[in-house]
Every structure is written in C-alpha cells, then in structure tokens.
Amino acid sequence: MKDMAPDSPLLRVEGLGIGFGARRGRIALRITEGVSFDIARGERVGLVGESGCGKTITGLSLMRLLPGNARIEGRILLDGEDLAKASPPRMRKIRGKRIAMIFQEPMSALDPVFTIGAQIGEALTLHETVTRAECRERVVEMLAAVGIPAPEKRHDEYPHQLSGGMRQRAMIAMALICKPELIVADEPTTALDVTIQAQIMDLLRDLSERTGTALLFITHDLGVVAETCTRMITMYAGQVVEDAPVDAALTRPRHPYTSGLLRSLPQLNRARGEFAFIAGRVPSPAAMPAGCRFRSRCELAGPGCEAPQTLERVEEGRLARCHRAPDLDLPGAVA
Amino acid sequence: MNPRETLTSPRSEASAGNVAGTAARPEAETAAPVISVEDLAIAFPSLDGRETVKAVDGVSFAIAPGETFGIIGESGSGKTTIGRALAGLLPPTGGTIRYDGEDLRGMSRRDWRDRRRRYQIVFQDPNAALDPRMTILQSLIEPMKIAGGRSPEEMKAEAMRNLDRAGLRAELADRHPHELSGGQKQRVNIARVLPLNPRLIVCDEVVAALDVSIRGEILNLFAELQREFGIAYAFIAHDLAIVAQVSDRIAVTYLGRFMELGPAEAVTERPLHPYTAALLSAEPRPLPAHLRAPRRIELKGEIPSPVNPPSGCRFRTRCPHAQGLCAQQAPEWREVRPGHHVACHFAGPDGLVEHASQQSSAKTDTGGDHR
Numbered sequence: 065m066k067d068m069a070p071d072s073p074l075l076r077v078e079g080l081g082i083g084f085g086a087r088r089g090r091i092a093l094r095i096t097e098g099v100s101f102d103i104a105r106g107e108r109v110g111l112v113g114e115s116g117c118g119k120t121i122t123g124l125s126l127m128r129l130l131p132g133n134a135r136i137e138g139r140i141l142l143d144g145e146d147l148a149k150a151s152p153p154r155m156r157k158i159r160g161k162r163i164a165m166i167f168q169e170p171m172s173a174l175d176p177v178f179t180i181g182a183q184i185g186e187a188l189t190l191h192e193t194v195t196r197a198e199c200r201e202r203v204v205e206m207l208a209a210v211g212i213p214a215p216e217k218r219h220d221e222y223p224h225q226l227s228g229g230m231r232q233r234a235m236i237a238m239a240l241i242c243k244p245e246l247i248v249a250d251e252p253t254t255a256l257d258v259t260i261q262a263q264i265m266d267l268l269r270d271l272s273e274r275t276g277t278a279l280l281f282i283t284h285d286l287g288v289v290a291e292t293c294t295r296m297i298t299m300y301a302g303q304v305v306e307d308a309p310v311d312a313a314l315t316r317p318r319h320p321y322t323s324g325l326l327r328s329l330p331q332l333n334r335a336r337g338e339f340a341f342i343a344g345r346v347p348s349p350a351a352m353p354a355g356c357r358f359r360s361r362c363e364l365a366g367p368g369c370e371a372p373q374t375l376e377r378v379e380e381g382r383l384a385r386c387h388r389a390p391d392l393d394l395p396g397a398v399a
Numbered sequence: 400m401n402p403r404e405t406l407t408s409p410r411s412e413a414s415a416g417n418v419a420g421t422a423a424r425p426e427a428e429t430a431a432p433v434i435s436v437e438d439l440a441i442a443f444p445s446l447d448g449r450e451t452v453k454a455v456d457g458v459s460f461a462i463a464p465g466e467t468f469g470i471i472g473e474s475g476s477g478k479t480t481i482g483r484a485l486a487g488l489l490p491p492t493g494g495t496i497r498y499d500g501e502d503l504r505g506m507s508r509r510d511w512r513d514r515r516r517r518y519q520i521v522f523q524d525p526n527a528a529l530d531p532r533m534t535i536l537q538s539l540i541e542p543m544k545i546a547g548g549r550s551p552e553e554m555k556a557e558a559m560r561n562l563d564r565a566g567l568r569a570e571l572a573d574r575h576p577h578e579l580s581g582g583q584k585q586r587v588n589i590a591r592v593l594p595l596n597p598r599l600i601v602c603d604e605v606v607a608a609l610d611v612s613i614r615g616e617i618l619n620l621f622a623e624l625q626r627e628f629g630i631a632y633a634f635i636a637h638d639l640a641i642v643a644q645v646s647d648r649i650a651v652t653y654l655g656r657f658m659e660l661g662p663a664e665a666v667t668e669r670p671l672h673p674y675t676a677a678l679l680s681a682e683p684r685p686l687p688a689h690l691r692a693p694r695r696i697e698l699k700g701e702i703p704s705p706v707n708p709p710s711g712c713r714f715r716t717r718c719p720h721a722q723g724l725c726a727q728q729a730p731e732w733r734e735v736r737p738g739h740h741v742a743c744h745f746a747g748p749d750g751l752v753e754h755a756s757q758q759s760s761a762k763t764d765t766g767g768d769h770r
Contacts (some may be wrong), residue, residue, distance in 0.1 A: 114610040186634060229699050257473035258637065259698045262681035286682030291691070311687035328612045329685050330640040331668055338622075339644070341615030345580055397685045 074101035079138035110278040110289030113299035124140040164239035168251035170231035174223040181219035229260035301357040307383040318384040323394035432461035440493030454480040455653035465629040469646030476652040482601040486520035519592040525584035525603035529576040536572040565590035654713040661739030671741040
C-alpha cells in the first residue's frame with residue numbers, strides 16, 4: 065500500500081504481451097497482446113475464455129511463473145511496483161506472501177512425500193519468523209478455516225490420504241496462510257465433482273469477503289464466474305475482448321464473442337432441440353489475422369472489422385473490443 | 400479451410416446410400432428395448448486384492464430404440480462402468496444385460512462379436528481414441544475391416560460417406576489426428592461407428608474435452624444421426640445441463656445404484672430424490688444473481704468409498720433429510736409417478752421429500768404402497 069492513494073488498484077496490468085521463442089530481442093510467437101485490466105483490493109474478478117485464449121499464461125505471468133524462454137512486454141503493477149521487471153529474489157518475497165496461486169489439479173501441485181502440514185507451513189516459514197509451535201498452530205488454524213475436519217490429524221497426513229476436495233482445500237489453505245492481497249486461482253474447481261465444486265466456490269467467496277483478499281478466478285466455466293465473481297473479463301485469441309460487471313455481462317454482453325459463448329451454454333431449463341454454437345475455430349497464434357480476431361467466426365462481421373480493434377469504453381464501467389459495440393444489442397444468457 | 404462449410408452442408412445425399420440407415424430401425428416406438436439391464440452388478444477387486452469394489456450394484460433399466468437415456472452422477476457413481484458394460488467392454492459380475500432381447504452370456508465368441516458390433520461407444524478424449532500413426536481414412540476403415548464382409552473399395556466408399564455424414568470435408572481423410580481440432584477428431588470417432596449399423600451408442604462424456612463454443616456442434620450432430628438412423632444413446636455425463644437438454648429420460652446414479660429415474664423434464668424440474676435436488680442446486684448457472692436460486696442445498700462431505708458403502712440408503716451420510724430408518728433399511732425402488740422411479744423412503748408423488756423430518760423413523764412402510 066505504501067505511498068499509493070487508497071483508491072488506486074491493487075493490481076494494474078498494462079499492455080501485457082507474452083510471447084515465446086525470442087530471437088535478438090524479438091518475440092517469435094505472441095500468445096497474448098495488449099492485455100490490460102485492474103483489480104481493486106478485495107475484488108473478485110473472473111478471467112474467462114476458451115483453451116488457448118491466454119488466460120492461464122496471463123495468470124502465471126502475474127506470479128512470474130512463466131517458462132524461461134517466455135518474454136514479457138508491458139507492466140504488471142502491484143501497488144505501483146512493476147513485477148514484470150522485478151528481480152528473482154524480489155519475486156520470491158512477493159510470491160506466496162502478497163500474491164498466491166491455486167492450481168487446477170491439487171494432486172500434481174502437492175508434493176506426495178511431505179505432509180500437508182509441512183507443505184503449508186513451508187510458505188509461512190519462508191515469509192515470516194515463527195517458532196515450530198506457532199507454525200503448527202497457524203497451519204492447523206488455517207486448515208480449520210478452509211473447512212477440513214479434524215485439522216490436527218490432517219496436518220500430519222500425506223496428500224494421497226486426502227480426497228480431491230480436501231486436497232483442494234489444503235491448496236487454498238496454503239495460498240491463504242500468509243494472508244496475501246491477491247489470489248490467482250486457475251480453474252480451481254474444474255477437477256472436482258459438482259457438489260464439491262459448490263463447496264469450494266462458496267469457500268473462496270466467503271474467505272475473500274472475510275479477509276479482503278482479492279481473487280482472480282481463471283476459468284472457462286461462466287457459471288462458476290457468475291456465482292463467485294463481481295467482474296468478468298473475457299479473453300479471446302490473446303486479447304481482452306470485454307471487461308464488465310458479471311451480471312451486466314451475462315444479461316447484456318457487449319462483445320459478439322461473449323454473447324456467442326453465453327448462448328452456447330446448455331441450460332437446465334431450456335427445452336430440447338438444437339444447441340447454439342460458434343462456428344469455426346480460434347485462429348492460431350502463429351497466423352493471427354490483422355483486424356478483429358473474432359471476425360472469421362462473427363455473425364455480425366462487416367466493414368471496419370478488418371481494422372485492428374481497441375478495447376474501448378462502451379458505458380460506465382464496461383469495456384469492449386469491438387467497433388460496433390455501441391450499436392449492437394446482443395443476447396446474453398437470459399433469453 | 401472454412402469450417403462453416405462443414406457445419407451447414409446438407410446431409411441428405413448421404414442417407415440414401417447408407418445401408419446402416421434403413422436397417423437400423425425395423426420397428427417403431429412400440430418396439431422392444433434395444434438393451435435391457437436387470438439387476439446389473441459389476442465388481443472389481445481392490446488394488447491390494449483383499450476387498451471388492453462394487454462399482455455397480457443392482458441397477459435395472461431398458462433403453463428403447465431411438466431413445467436418449469441420460470446417466471448422471473459424480474465420479475465414483477458407477478456411470479462409466481455402466482456404459483462400458485452396455486458396450487460389452489466389461490463382463491457383468493451379476494445380473495443380465497439383454498441385447499435386443501438376447502442374453503449373450505454363454506454365446507460363442509464369434510457370435511458375441513457379431514452381436515456386440517451394434518452396441519458401440521464413443522469416448523471422452525477424442526485424441527486418445529484415435530491412433531496417431533493412422534490416417535483418418537485408415538481409422539475409419541479399421542472397424543469395418545474387423546467386422547469383415549466388405550471389399551476394400553466398399554470400405555473406402557463407406558468411410559468417405561460417413562466422413563461427409565459427420566460433417567467433415569473429404570480432404571481430411573488423408574490427414575493424421577494431430578492435424579485436426581478436438582471437435583473434428585470427435586466427429587471422426589462418431590463417423591467410425593456409423594458403418595457398423597449401431598443400435599446403441601454409449602456416449603461417455605463425449606463433449607467434456609471440447610471447448611464450450613463448439614460443444615453444440617457435436618451435440619447437434621448426435622441429434623441428427625439419431626433422427627436419421629434411429630440410434631439409441633446412453634448419454635453419460637457429469638454436466639447436468641447437457642444431459643437435461645439431450646435426454647428423453649435421466650437416471651441419477653450414486654455409489655453404484657440408481658437414486659432416481661424418470662422423464663428428463665420431470666427429473667430436472669420436479670426431482671423426487673434429495674440427491675437429485677442437491678445436484679441440481681449445486682450446478683453453477685451462468686445467470687445474473689437475481690435469476691439464480693437464492694440458496695443451494697448443501698451436501699456435507701464427499702461420496703463414500705464403494706468398498707464399504709453405507710448401510711441402508713447409500714446417500715444417507717450426505718442427505719440433509721436422513722432419518723434413523725435410512726440407516727436400517729435400503730429404500731425400495733418405487734414408481735412414484737408414472738414412469739418415474741425413485742429410491743427414497745420419503746419421496747412422494749408431489750415432489751421431493753415430504754416432510755421427512757416429521758416422519759417417525761419407526762414407520763417403516765412410508766410410501767411403500769403409495770400407488
């Protein structure tokens with residue numbers, strides 16, 4: 065927080081571009097381009113899009129967890145400090161302490177040879193000076209806070225002794241143990257059954273509300289975003305195409321892609337019959353079209369779409385990357 | 400390539416030439432079931448061999464020609480095991496499966512293979528289901544080769560016809576799987592089973608691996624093939640919304656048993672079993688807050704181990720309405736509404752649990768003779 069104004073965003077991402085295979089300083093394959101968004105303190109933001117849209121790599125870049133051959137352009141400002149330029153020792157101070165991450169598959173994110181307690185405690189001892197007794201106490205407290213029954217006993221168990229839902233709770237405990245200001249959760253419920261998913265969604269929402277931790281929820285599931293987040297950022301082919309409050313985006317999307325995605329979702333109360341879908345395929349990052357990237361799949365494409373599109377304000381608190389957005393009246397999830 | 404072409408291309412010319420089409424639906428709606436399952440049980444030895452995992456434990460149902468029979472449930476519910484048994488990939492350890500009225504046990508291997516051919520399965524992962532070293536054409540021809548009875552020219556012609564039928568362009572025939580998108584690969588997997596003249600296709604999470612925006616394309620293709628060839632589907636998925644939208648009837652599985660079975664609309668709109676109600680309320684819906692149900696029915700804990708299922712009703716350990724009776728006695732499988740079955744002591748025809756909390760646990764016959 066330091067010397068920043070209190071209403072400045074916790075995180076500001078500016079013109080973030082991630083690419084691979086740099087030669088002589090030039091990026092050969094661009095995965096994301098010009099990604100910009102803010103996350104306010106305590107805000108829960110959903111980052112949605114389909115496979116390959118760049119949402120996961122954007123999440124990883126906030127923690128600077130990209131592979132060695134990746135190149136970052138733009139700025140990632142955490143309270144004004146540019147993480148894109150932070151040194152590795154500096155990042156180690158931030159990772160786990162100020163920004164923490166929850167991954168999709170808890171089994172591969174947990175080390176099978178250490179107890180749950182030891183792994184959660186490791187994050188704590190890295191960032192704070194605590195005695196062993198204090199560490200244990202804090203870990204057990206956190207296990208209880210994420211709804212793990214018999215936390216004293218679970219503290220000394222190994223990942224394989226826990227069910228999938230309990231492992232994901234342990235991951236959440238690990239992310240929360242140092243009281244971070246931001247949690248990046250990458251598909252944290254995708255590997256879980258629907259009844260367990262509901263438990264984890266409720267848990268993340270409640271913890272965020274209680275502790276004031278901001279949440280970046282990366283998922284392809286718009287239902288999950290609707291139930292956990294307050295704002296929704298839609299990505300397509302490496303760009304942000306829409307940024308809006310969740311309910312507004314679901315009711316009245318302002319980008320044709322968001323609208324197409326919403327209409328593609330099967331819904332419980334809908335009658336049998338034809339399913340809607342978006343024809344065509346996402347362009348490959350190696351052959352990205354110059355103009356609107358959604359143009360080849362867009363039913364509304366017309367003159368002007370061959371020009372590159374910029375993310376513009378269409379109304380208060382809403383951005384869309386479509387020059388036609390101000391004139392379009394697009395259907396959302398509600399018929 | 401322009402994928403739109405493949406989507407909108409009319410398929411009428413394919414149906415005339417397809418032998419599968421005409422032969423697959425000899426009878427109308429009144430027909431005998433394509434497959435009927437009675438008291439099906441499938442058990443596996445546990446990893447250490449000392450215990451038995453009862454993956455499926457006493458399930459009965461029948462699928463009519465041209466019907467889509469949805470099976471939903473969480474992981475460990477036994478839904479995939481049921482699907483594999485239907486496709487003849489797993490021998491039942493108890494009960495019977497009748498294929499067009501015939502019990503295939505004790506049949507010679509050769510006859511069994513002949514019959515089984517018409518009960519096919521399409522798997523979840525379109526990549527894993529195709530051999531990466533075979534061209535698409537080779538993959539399409541392989542099942543026909545195994546079936547026999549066609550010349551190489553006939554097989555190729557049939558393969559190309561089905562490629563077109565599945566909405567893929569002819570030039571894809573010479574490609575390898577890695578050159579196709581996930582959706583295209585799933586189309587190939589569908590095209591592969593068509594020449595076998597299937598009566599029933601088990602669809603095991605067939606769109607789970609695909610992106611949301613293209614799932615509809617594949618589901619529409621399944622629907623078209625059903626209208627055209629009268630194929631029945633056993634549609635297995637964990638995604639309730641999809642199952643609700645494709646199925647005629649839905650079975651809800653939990654720990655190897657059916658909890659509820661009924662017409663799709665009735666199951667999703669007026670569920671009889673507390674588990675179904677909980678599943679429905681847990682489904683995250685992409686709707687603005689004011690249109691979502693305000694509170695979900697919370698299920699405590701997780702699905703118990705199928706090695707040691709709970710006594711009585713298997714769902715009782717997580718059921719918000721569980722009573723003493725539920726631990727003592729397994730609920731009967733009752734037809735509470737016409738064509739709508741449920742396994743719950745406290746379910747009545749007018750909806751979910753009828754004041755379960757007021758029922759005395761000593762009364763053991765509640766609802767047993769409702770209708």
